[in-house]
Amino acid sequence: MKAKVLLFLLIASLLIGSLVVHANEISSKDVKEESQLKQERKNLQDKLPQLQGGTEKSERNRQQPLTLYDLQKKYPETVILHGPSTAKKIALTFDDGPDPRFTGQVLDVLKQYNVPATFFLMGSRANAYPDIVKRINKEGHIIGNHSYWHPNLVEEADIGTLEREISQTEETLNKIIGYRPKLFRPPYGFLYEALVEYLAKKEFNVILWTVDSLDWQEDPPEKIANKVIKETHPGAIILMHDGGEWDADRTNTIESLRQIIPELQKEGYEFVTVPQLVNIPYKK
């Protein structure tokens, strides 16, 4: 009897022992994979300049001092919301790039459908990834200024910040593509009168939008596409994002383009760049 108990204990302890060893193997493998993943993320986080004013998610919900519509009415020569409604022409715009994860894929889709677009680039990211900027330019798309670090210009509320952000981006882009963009899009679309007046003095056109894809919410591609297709009108400027925070994913944006472009073309729309749509120069 005693021997049986001993044998049972021996078998039980062997079983438990092997389980523990196995569990250790699994968790050490997990830890290894996780730490590798963490390292990869950290590398991206170190290299990819982040949006200084915070994520789209947190910032977009804040109050806007004057609506974009009010600003457009007050400064019609400078602030542009859309093109003429007399022709079925529309413009796709992409913000927050160049992004090494997603911009290339967006360019591939645009090339596939032979459609031009307008990219509002962050100076810090252009500086980090000049080859992507060159590719955007080479493939016939137009580049605009989207500030250097993507600050919240309403919160920072001083012209000095705007001036630095703009001129640094302008210099960076000029070095890479050989022109100073005339188009500016404020981070988060945040503006107030003094900023618009400064931008007007610096010969910028402020390019806003009438169709907001809200793609930064990372909804399924069908949902993004349906929203854009439903809201598009002659002269529309469509807001999308090829770049994002280090943990953002623009895969759904890219997929949605494969639905948006052919569907709107079927409806008779022609895709053009923003300067073509509103008939303004793209460089200073």
Ligand SMILES: [Zn+2]
């Ligand atoms: Zn942005």
